[in-house]
Amino acid sequence: MPKTIYLANPYGFSAQQRELLLPPLVAALEGLGLEVWEPFARNNQVDFSEAGWAYQVGQADFRDVVESDSTFAVVNGVPPDEGVMVELGMAIALGKPTFLFRDDFRRATDSEEYPLNLMLFTGMPEQDWRDYYYTSVAEIADKDKALARWAVAP
Numbered sequence: 001m002p003k004t005i006y007l008a009n010p011y012g013f014s015a016q017q018r019e020l021l022l023p024p025l026v027a028a029l030e031g032l033g034l035e036v037w038e039p040f041a042r043n044n045q046v047d048f049s050e051a052g053w054a055y056q057v058g059q060a061d062f063r064d065v066v067e068s069d070s071t072f073a074v075v076n077g078v079p080p081d082e083g084v085m086v087e088l089g090m091a092i093a094l095g096k097p098t099f100l101f102r103d104d105f106r107r108a109t110d111s112e113e114y115p116l117n118l119m120l121f122t123g124m125p126e127q128d129w130r131d132y133y134y135t136s137v138a139e140i141a142d143k144d145k146a147l148a149r150w151a152v153a154p
Helices: 015-020 022-030 039-043 053-067 082-093 146-152
Strands: 004-008 035-037 070-074 098-101
Touching: 004 022, 004 039, 004 053, 004 082, 015 022, 022 035, 022 070, 039 053, 053 082, 070 082, 082 098
Parallel strands: 004 035, 004 070, 070 098
Antiparallel strands: none
């Protein structure tokens, strides 16, 4: 049974991003043998005209973060998407392996070491955090980085 990875991302809010940016990310993660849980594909099958739809989506996303084996978070933007930050925080609090993806060259921190708010890195090792940080889709397949090692570990 493949390991599951929750793909925390803001790309489902835009048709263009959903069609152009999500498929390569999903394919790269699946290329590592992972089962990708993409929240817009999994949890938006609700009737948006019904009262309470937002709560239902939020609860389904929360359940997926809890039940998945790890989280891969797209942290583009300054600041990154609020929903992604909440999902990442939940995964860190649950002690799940977390991996960050940022192909946005802008810095979003005052730190000289970290390219983002240092709290986003608290689910990673202090010395080798760069092994959990990805700056391109192609880099996801890098067998020397943490995600590929985690994907094949027993």
